[in-house]
Amino acid sequence: MEKIAFLGLGHMGAPMARQLLGSGHPLTVWNRTAAKAEPLVAGGARLAASPAEAVRDADVVVTMLAGPAALDAVADAIVPELRPGVRWVEMSTVGPDAVKELAARLKDGVTLVDAPVMGSTDRAAAGQLGILAGGETAAVEHVLARFGTVTRTGPLGSGAALKLVVNAAVLGGVALVAEALVLANALGLDEDTARTALAGGPIGGAVGRAFAEGVHFETALAAKDMDLATSVARLPAMEAVSAHFRRAAADPATAHADIAQAVARIRNF
CATH class of the missing domain: 1.10.1040.10 (N-(1-d-carboxylethyl)-l-norvaline Dehydrogenase; domain 2)
Structure with a gap:
Protein backbone atom coordinates (compact mmCIF):
# COMPACT_ATOMS: atom_id res chain seq x y z
CA MET A 1 0.00 0.00 0.00
CA GLU A 2 1.11 3.55 -0.67
CA LYS A 3 2.49 5.36 2.34
CA ILE A 4 0.91 8.78 2.94
CA ALA A 5 2.42 11.67 4.91
CA PHE A 6 0.06 14.43 6.07
CA LEU A 7 1.65 17.67 7.29
CA GLY A 8 -0.42 20.33 9.05
CA LEU A 9 -3.06 19.37 11.63
CA GLY A 10 -4.90 22.62 12.23
CA HIS A 11 -8.66 23.12 12.29
CA MET A 12 -8.94 21.77 8.72
CA GLY A 13 -5.94 19.46 8.52
CA ALA A 14 -6.80 17.28 11.51
CA PRO A 15 -10.28 16.20 10.32
CA MET A 16 -8.94 15.76 6.79
CA ALA A 17 -6.12 13.51 7.99
CA ARG A 18 -8.68 11.49 9.95
CA GLN A 19 -10.39 10.65 6.65
CA LEU A 20 -7.23 8.81 5.63
CA LEU A 21 -7.15 6.57 8.70
CA GLY A 22 -9.77 4.28 7.23
CA SER A 23 -8.19 4.13 3.78
CA GLY A 24 -5.85 1.23 4.51
CA HIS A 25 -2.79 3.32 3.66
CA PRO A 26 -0.05 3.65 6.31
CA LEU A 27 -0.35 7.24 7.54
CA THR A 28 2.40 9.41 9.03
CA VAL A 29 1.48 12.82 10.40
CA TRP A 30 3.39 15.90 11.49
CA ASN A 31 2.35 19.14 13.09
CA ARG A 32 4.34 21.98 14.59
CA THR A 33 2.37 21.47 17.83
CA ALA A 34 2.75 17.72 18.27
CA ALA A 35 -0.07 17.42 20.82
CA LYS A 36 -2.62 18.06 18.07
CA ALA A 37 -1.63 14.74 16.52
CA GLU A 38 -2.54 12.65 19.58
CA PRO A 39 -6.09 11.69 18.45
CA LEU A 40 -4.73 10.58 15.08
CA VAL A 41 -1.94 8.57 16.67
CA ALA A 42 -4.54 6.92 18.89
CA GLY A 43 -6.38 6.01 15.69
CA GLY A 44 -3.36 4.34 14.14
CA ALA A 45 -1.26 7.10 12.55
CA ARG A 46 2.47 7.42 13.19
CA LEU A 47 3.76 10.74 14.48
CA ALA A 48 6.94 12.09 12.89
CA ALA A 49 9.27 14.34 14.86
CA SER A 50 9.98 16.59 11.86
CA PRO A 51 8.65 17.30 8.36
CA ALA A 52 11.70 15.61 6.85
CA GLU A 53 11.10 12.44 8.85
CA ALA A 54 7.43 12.44 7.87
CA VAL A 55 8.09 12.36 4.12
CA ARG A 56 11.26 10.28 3.98
CA ASP A 57 9.46 7.04 3.05
CA ALA A 58 6.23 8.53 1.71
CA ASP A 59 4.71 7.85 -1.69
CA VAL A 60 2.12 10.64 -1.33
CA VAL A 61 2.67 13.85 0.65
CA VAL A 62 -0.27 16.07 1.62
CA THR A 63 0.28 19.56 3.05
CA MET A 64 -2.45 21.66 4.68
CA LEU A 65 -0.69 24.68 6.13
CA ALA A 66 -1.55 28.21 7.27
CA GLY A 67 -0.16 30.14 4.33
CA PRO A 68 2.77 30.83 1.99
CA ALA A 69 5.30 31.39 4.78
CA ALA A 70 4.43 28.09 6.48
CA LEU A 71 4.56 26.27 3.15
CA ASP A 72 7.96 27.76 2.36
CA ALA A 73 9.36 26.66 5.72
CA VAL A 74 8.05 23.11 5.32
CA ALA A 75 9.34 22.97 1.73
CA ASP A 76 12.83 23.90 2.96
CA ALA A 77 12.73 20.80 5.17
CA ILE A 78 11.14 18.24 2.86
CA VAL A 79 12.21 19.04 -0.71
CA PRO A 80 15.65 17.38 -0.24
CA GLU A 81 13.95 14.25 1.12
CA LEU A 82 11.46 13.64 -1.69
CA ARG A 83 12.24 10.65 -3.89
CA PRO A 84 11.47 10.41 -7.62
CA GLY A 85 7.93 9.12 -8.01
CA VAL A 86 6.54 10.95 -4.99
CA ARG A 87 3.29 12.86 -5.50
CA TRP A 88 2.88 16.03 -3.45
CA VAL A 89 -0.67 17.32 -2.95
CA GLU A 90 -0.54 20.93 -1.75
CA MET A 91 -3.95 21.81 -0.22
CA SER A 92 -3.23 25.08 1.60
CA THR A 93 -4.62 28.43 0.47
CA VAL A 94 -1.44 30.06 -0.81
CA GLY A 95 -2.25 31.43 -4.28
CA PRO A 96 -0.93 30.31 -7.67
CA ASP A 97 2.41 32.13 -7.45
CA ALA A 98 3.44 30.14 -4.37
CA VAL A 99 2.46 26.90 -6.14
CA LYS A 100 4.54 27.74 -9.19
CA GLU A 101 7.52 28.73 -7.03
CA LEU A 102 7.20 25.43 -5.18
CA ALA A 103 7.09 23.46 -8.44
CA ALA A 104 10.31 25.12 -9.57
CA ARG A 105 12.08 23.81 -6.46
CA LEU A 106 11.21 20.16 -6.96
CA LYS A 107 13.55 17.51 -8.29
CA ASP A 108 12.79 15.65 -11.51
CA GLY A 109 10.32 12.85 -10.95
CA VAL A 110 8.38 14.55 -8.14
CA THR A 111 4.83 15.44 -9.16
CA LEU A 112 3.03 18.43 -7.62
CA VAL A 113 -0.75 18.89 -7.55
CA ASP A 114 -2.42 21.96 -6.08
CA ALA A 115 -5.74 21.02 -4.48
CA PRO A 116 -7.14 23.61 -2.06
CA VAL A 117 -10.58 22.95 -0.61
CA MET A 118 -13.99 24.55 -0.39
CA GLY A 119 -15.85 24.10 2.88
CA SER A 120 -15.20 24.49 6.57
CA THR A 121 -14.47 22.18 9.49
CA ASP A 122 -17.88 20.50 9.46
CA ARG A 123 -17.51 19.38 5.86
CA ALA A 124 -13.90 18.34 6.47
CA ALA A 125 -15.03 16.07 9.31
CA ALA A 126 -17.72 14.54 7.09
CA GLY A 127 -15.43 13.99 4.10
CA GLN A 128 -17.61 16.32 2.04
CA LEU A 129 -15.22 19.09 0.99
CA GLY A 130 -15.03 20.43 -2.52
CA ILE A 131 -11.52 19.84 -3.90
CA LEU A 132 -10.20 22.26 -6.56
CA ALA A 133 -7.43 20.23 -8.17
CA GLY A 134 -4.91 21.66 -10.62
CA GLY A 135 -2.17 19.80 -12.48
CA GLU A 136 -1.77 16.09 -13.23
CA THR A 137 -4.31 14.72 -10.77
CA ALA A 138 -4.87 11.14 -12.01
CA ALA A 139 -2.31 9.51 -9.71
CA VAL A 140 -3.75 11.09 -6.54
CA GLU A 141 -7.48 11.24 -7.19
CA HIS A 142 -8.04 8.16 -5.03
CA VAL A 143 -6.51 10.11 -2.13
CA LEU A 144 -8.38 13.34 -2.91
CA ALA A 145 -11.66 11.45 -3.06
CA ARG A 146 -11.29 10.62 0.65
CA PHE A 147 -11.76 14.33 1.39
CA GLY A 148 -14.75 15.02 -0.84
CA THR A 149 -15.73 15.78 -4.43
CA VAL A 150 -12.89 16.54 -6.84
CA THR A 151 -13.17 19.23 -9.52
CA ARG A 152 -10.32 19.29 -12.03
CA THR A 153 -9.57 22.95 -12.65
CA GLY A 154 -6.83 22.81 -15.30
CA PRO A 155 -3.05 23.20 -15.21
CA LEU A 156 -0.89 23.42 -12.12
CA GLY A 157 -1.79 26.52 -10.11
CA SER A 158 -5.36 26.75 -11.39
CA GLY A 159 -6.79 25.17 -8.24
CA ALA A 160 -4.97 27.70 -6.07
CA ALA A 161 -6.17 30.51 -8.33
Whole structure:
Protein backbone atom coordinates (compact mmCIF):
# COMPACT_ATOMS: atom_id res chain seq x y z
CA MET A 1 0.00 0.00 0.00
CA GLU A 2 1.11 3.55 -0.67
CA LYS A 3 2.49 5.36 2.34
CA ILE A 4 0.91 8.78 2.94
CA ALA A 5 2.42 11.67 4.91
CA PHE A 6 0.06 14.43 6.07
CA LEU A 7 1.65 17.67 7.29
CA GLY A 8 -0.42 20.33 9.05
CA LEU A 9 -3.06 19.37 11.63
CA GLY A 10 -4.90 22.62 12.23
CA HIS A 11 -8.66 23.12 12.29
CA MET A 12 -8.94 21.77 8.72
CA GLY A 13 -5.94 19.46 8.52
CA ALA A 14 -6.80 17.28 11.51
CA PRO A 15 -10.28 16.20 10.32
CA MET A 16 -8.94 15.76 6.79
CA ALA A 17 -6.12 13.51 7.99
CA ARG A 18 -8.68 11.49 9.95
CA GLN A 19 -10.39 10.65 6.65
CA LEU A 20 -7.23 8.81 5.63
CA LEU A 21 -7.15 6.57 8.70
CA GLY A 22 -9.77 4.28 7.23
CA SER A 23 -8.19 4.13 3.78
CA GLY A 24 -5.85 1.23 4.51
CA HIS A 25 -2.79 3.32 3.66
CA PRO A 26 -0.05 3.65 6.31
CA LEU A 27 -0.35 7.24 7.54
CA THR A 28 2.40 9.41 9.03
CA VAL A 29 1.48 12.82 10.40
CA TRP A 30 3.39 15.90 11.49
CA ASN A 31 2.35 19.14 13.09
CA ARG A 32 4.34 21.98 14.59
CA THR A 33 2.37 21.47 17.83
CA ALA A 34 2.75 17.72 18.27
CA ALA A 35 -0.07 17.42 20.82
CA LYS A 36 -2.62 18.06 18.07
CA ALA A 37 -1.63 14.74 16.52
CA GLU A 38 -2.54 12.65 19.58
CA PRO A 39 -6.09 11.69 18.45
CA LEU A 40 -4.73 10.58 15.08
CA VAL A 41 -1.94 8.57 16.67
CA ALA A 42 -4.54 6.92 18.89
CA GLY A 43 -6.38 6.01 15.69
CA GLY A 44 -3.36 4.34 14.14
CA ALA A 45 -1.26 7.10 12.55
CA ARG A 46 2.47 7.42 13.19
CA LEU A 47 3.76 10.74 14.48
CA ALA A 48 6.94 12.09 12.89
CA ALA A 49 9.27 14.34 14.86
CA SER A 50 9.98 16.59 11.86
CA PRO A 51 8.65 17.30 8.36
CA ALA A 52 11.70 15.61 6.85
CA GLU A 53 11.10 12.44 8.85
CA ALA A 54 7.43 12.44 7.87
CA VAL A 55 8.09 12.36 4.12
CA ARG A 56 11.26 10.28 3.98
CA ASP A 57 9.46 7.04 3.05
CA ALA A 58 6.23 8.53 1.71
CA ASP A 59 4.71 7.85 -1.69
CA VAL A 60 2.12 10.64 -1.33
CA VAL A 61 2.67 13.85 0.65
CA VAL A 62 -0.27 16.07 1.62
CA THR A 63 0.28 19.56 3.05
CA MET A 64 -2.45 21.66 4.68
CA LEU A 65 -0.69 24.68 6.13
CA ALA A 66 -1.55 28.21 7.27
CA GLY A 67 -0.16 30.14 4.33
CA PRO A 68 2.77 30.83 1.99
CA ALA A 69 5.30 31.39 4.78
CA ALA A 70 4.43 28.09 6.48
CA LEU A 71 4.56 26.27 3.15
CA ASP A 72 7.96 27.76 2.36
CA ALA A 73 9.36 26.66 5.72
CA VAL A 74 8.05 23.11 5.32
CA ALA A 75 9.34 22.97 1.73
CA ASP A 76 12.83 23.90 2.96
CA ALA A 77 12.73 20.80 5.17
CA ILE A 78 11.14 18.24 2.86
CA VAL A 79 12.21 19.04 -0.71
CA PRO A 80 15.65 17.38 -0.24
CA GLU A 81 13.95 14.25 1.12
CA LEU A 82 11.46 13.64 -1.69
CA ARG A 83 12.24 10.65 -3.89
CA PRO A 84 11.47 10.41 -7.62
CA GLY A 85 7.93 9.12 -8.01
CA VAL A 86 6.54 10.95 -4.99
CA ARG A 87 3.29 12.86 -5.50
CA TRP A 88 2.88 16.03 -3.45
CA VAL A 89 -0.67 17.32 -2.95
CA GLU A 90 -0.54 20.93 -1.75
CA MET A 91 -3.95 21.81 -0.22
CA SER A 92 -3.23 25.08 1.60
CA THR A 93 -4.62 28.43 0.47
CA VAL A 94 -1.44 30.06 -0.81
CA GLY A 95 -2.25 31.43 -4.28
CA PRO A 96 -0.93 30.31 -7.67
CA ASP A 97 2.41 32.13 -7.45
CA ALA A 98 3.44 30.14 -4.37
CA VAL A 99 2.46 26.90 -6.14
CA LYS A 100 4.54 27.74 -9.19
CA GLU A 101 7.52 28.73 -7.03
CA LEU A 102 7.20 25.43 -5.18
CA ALA A 103 7.09 23.46 -8.44
CA ALA A 104 10.31 25.12 -9.57
CA ARG A 105 12.08 23.81 -6.46
CA LEU A 106 11.21 20.16 -6.96
CA LYS A 107 13.55 17.51 -8.29
CA ASP A 108 12.79 15.65 -11.51
CA GLY A 109 10.32 12.85 -10.95
CA VAL A 110 8.38 14.55 -8.14
CA THR A 111 4.83 15.44 -9.16
CA LEU A 112 3.03 18.43 -7.62
CA VAL A 113 -0.75 18.89 -7.55
CA ASP A 114 -2.42 21.96 -6.08
CA ALA A 115 -5.74 21.02 -4.48
CA PRO A 116 -7.14 23.61 -2.06
CA VAL A 117 -10.58 22.95 -0.61
CA MET A 118 -13.99 24.55 -0.39
CA GLY A 119 -15.85 24.10 2.88
CA SER A 120 -15.20 24.49 6.57
CA THR A 121 -14.47 22.18 9.49
CA ASP A 122 -17.88 20.50 9.46
CA ARG A 123 -17.51 19.38 5.86
CA ALA A 124 -13.90 18.34 6.47
CA ALA A 125 -15.03 16.07 9.31
CA ALA A 126 -17.72 14.54 7.09
CA GLY A 127 -15.43 13.99 4.10
CA GLN A 128 -17.61 16.32 2.04
CA LEU A 129 -15.22 19.09 0.99
CA GLY A 130 -15.03 20.43 -2.52
CA ILE A 131 -11.52 19.84 -3.90
CA LEU A 132 -10.20 22.26 -6.56
CA ALA A 133 -7.43 20.23 -8.17
CA GLY A 134 -4.91 21.66 -10.62
CA GLY A 135 -2.17 19.80 -12.48
CA GLU A 136 -1.77 16.09 -13.23
CA THR A 137 -4.31 14.72 -10.77
CA ALA A 138 -4.87 11.14 -12.01
CA ALA A 139 -2.31 9.51 -9.71
CA VAL A 140 -3.75 11.09 -6.54
CA GLU A 141 -7.48 11.24 -7.19
CA HIS A 142 -8.04 8.16 -5.03
CA VAL A 143 -6.51 10.11 -2.13
CA LEU A 144 -8.38 13.34 -2.91
CA ALA A 145 -11.66 11.45 -3.06
CA ARG A 146 -11.29 10.62 0.65
CA PHE A 147 -11.76 14.33 1.39
CA GLY A 148 -14.75 15.02 -0.84
CA THR A 149 -15.73 15.78 -4.43
CA VAL A 150 -12.89 16.54 -6.84
CA THR A 151 -13.17 19.23 -9.52
CA ARG A 152 -10.32 19.29 -12.03
CA THR A 153 -9.57 22.95 -12.65
CA GLY A 154 -6.83 22.81 -15.30
CA PRO A 155 -3.05 23.20 -15.21
CA LEU A 156 -0.89 23.42 -12.12
CA GLY A 157 -1.79 26.52 -10.11
CA SER A 158 -5.36 26.75 -11.39
CA GLY A 159 -6.79 25.17 -8.24
CA ALA A 160 -4.97 27.70 -6.07
CA ALA A 161 -6.17 30.51 -8.33
CA LEU A 162 -9.81 29.44 -8.20
CA LYS A 163 -9.64 29.11 -4.42
CA LEU A 164 -8.72 32.81 -4.18
CA VAL A 165 -11.74 33.68 -6.33
CA VAL A 166 -14.08 31.58 -4.18
CA ASN A 167 -12.75 32.87 -0.86
CA ALA A 168 -12.82 36.49 -2.00
CA ALA A 169 -16.48 36.10 -2.94
CA VAL A 170 -17.39 34.40 0.34
CA LEU A 171 -15.54 36.90 2.52
CA GLY A 172 -16.84 39.82 0.48
CA GLY A 173 -20.38 38.53 0.98
CA VAL A 174 -19.91 38.13 4.73
CA ALA A 175 -18.56 41.67 5.08
CA LEU A 176 -21.42 43.01 2.93
CA VAL A 177 -23.96 41.32 5.20
CA ALA A 178 -22.35 42.99 8.21
CA GLU A 179 -22.55 46.42 6.56
CA ALA A 180 -26.13 45.83 5.36
CA LEU A 181 -27.12 45.30 8.98
CA VAL A 182 -25.36 48.54 9.93
CA LEU A 183 -27.58 50.24 7.33
CA ALA A 184 -30.67 48.49 8.68
CA ASN A 185 -29.86 49.74 12.16
CA ALA A 186 -29.29 53.28 10.90
CA LEU A 187 -32.72 53.18 9.24
CA GLY A 188 -34.36 52.02 12.47
CA LEU A 189 -35.30 48.57 11.19
CA ASP A 190 -35.75 45.55 13.42
CA GLU A 191 -32.58 43.50 13.04
CA ASP A 192 -34.27 40.10 12.97
CA THR A 193 -36.62 41.30 10.25
CA ALA A 194 -33.73 42.71 8.20
CA ARG A 195 -31.68 39.55 8.65
CA THR A 196 -34.60 37.35 7.57
CA ALA A 197 -35.14 39.47 4.47
CA LEU A 198 -31.46 39.26 3.56
CA ALA A 199 -31.41 35.51 4.12
CA GLY A 200 -34.32 35.12 1.70
CA GLY A 201 -32.61 37.12 -1.04
CA PRO A 202 -29.72 36.46 -3.45
CA ILE A 203 -27.11 36.92 -0.73
CA GLY A 204 -28.73 34.34 1.52
CA GLY A 205 -25.72 32.02 1.59
CA ALA A 206 -23.49 34.80 2.89
CA VAL A 207 -26.05 35.58 5.60
CA GLY A 208 -25.93 31.97 6.76
CA ARG A 209 -22.12 32.01 6.83
CA ALA A 210 -22.00 35.35 8.64
CA PHE A 211 -23.86 33.83 11.59
CA ALA A 212 -22.76 30.20 11.36
CA GLU A 213 -21.98 28.15 14.46
CA GLY A 214 -19.95 25.00 14.86
CA VAL A 215 -17.54 25.78 12.00
CA HIS A 216 -14.15 27.47 11.93
CA PHE A 217 -12.52 29.71 9.34
CA GLU A 218 -9.95 31.67 11.29
CA THR A 219 -10.23 35.44 10.87
CA ALA A 220 -6.45 35.85 10.60
CA LEU A 221 -6.43 33.35 7.74
CA ALA A 222 -9.32 35.18 6.09
CA ALA A 223 -7.24 38.36 6.21
CA LYS A 224 -4.34 36.46 4.63
CA ASP A 225 -6.59 35.16 1.86
CA MET A 226 -7.95 38.64 1.09
CA ASP A 227 -4.41 40.03 0.94
CA LEU A 228 -3.48 37.31 -1.55
CA ALA A 229 -6.51 38.12 -3.71
CA THR A 230 -6.06 41.89 -3.72
CA SER A 231 -2.38 41.54 -4.63
CA VAL A 232 -3.33 40.01 -7.99
CA ALA A 233 -5.64 42.65 -9.46
CA ARG A 234 -7.11 46.06 -8.70
CA LEU A 235 -10.21 45.24 -6.65
CA PRO A 236 -11.40 48.39 -4.82
CA ALA A 237 -14.41 46.75 -3.13
CA MET A 238 -12.35 43.74 -2.09
CA GLU A 239 -9.62 46.03 -0.77
CA ALA A 240 -12.20 47.51 1.60
CA VAL A 241 -13.24 43.99 2.64
CA SER A 242 -9.58 43.12 3.14
CA ALA A 243 -9.17 46.12 5.43
CA HIS A 244 -12.17 44.96 7.49
CA PHE A 245 -10.64 41.52 8.03
CA ARG A 246 -7.16 42.90 8.72
CA ARG A 247 -8.61 45.05 11.50
CA ALA A 248 -10.47 42.05 12.91
CA ALA A 249 -7.29 39.95 12.69
CA ALA A 250 -5.37 42.61 14.60
CA ASP A 251 -7.80 42.32 17.52
CA PRO A 252 -6.78 39.46 19.88
CA ALA A 253 -10.46 38.87 20.64
CA THR A 254 -11.25 37.94 17.04
CA ALA A 255 -7.93 37.06 15.35
CA HIS A 256 -8.23 33.31 15.89
CA ALA A 257 -12.02 33.13 16.03
CA ASP A 258 -14.30 32.11 13.18
CA ILE A 259 -15.14 34.79 10.63
CA ALA A 260 -18.67 34.95 12.08
CA GLN A 261 -17.07 36.61 15.12
CA ALA A 262 -15.53 39.21 12.83
CA VAL A 263 -19.00 40.29 11.72
CA ALA A 264 -19.59 42.13 15.01
CA ARG A 265 -16.15 43.75 14.69
CA ILE A 266 -16.97 44.92 11.16
CA ARG A 267 -20.36 46.27 12.26
CA ASN A 268 -18.76 48.33 15.04
CA PHE A 269 -16.06 49.83 12.85
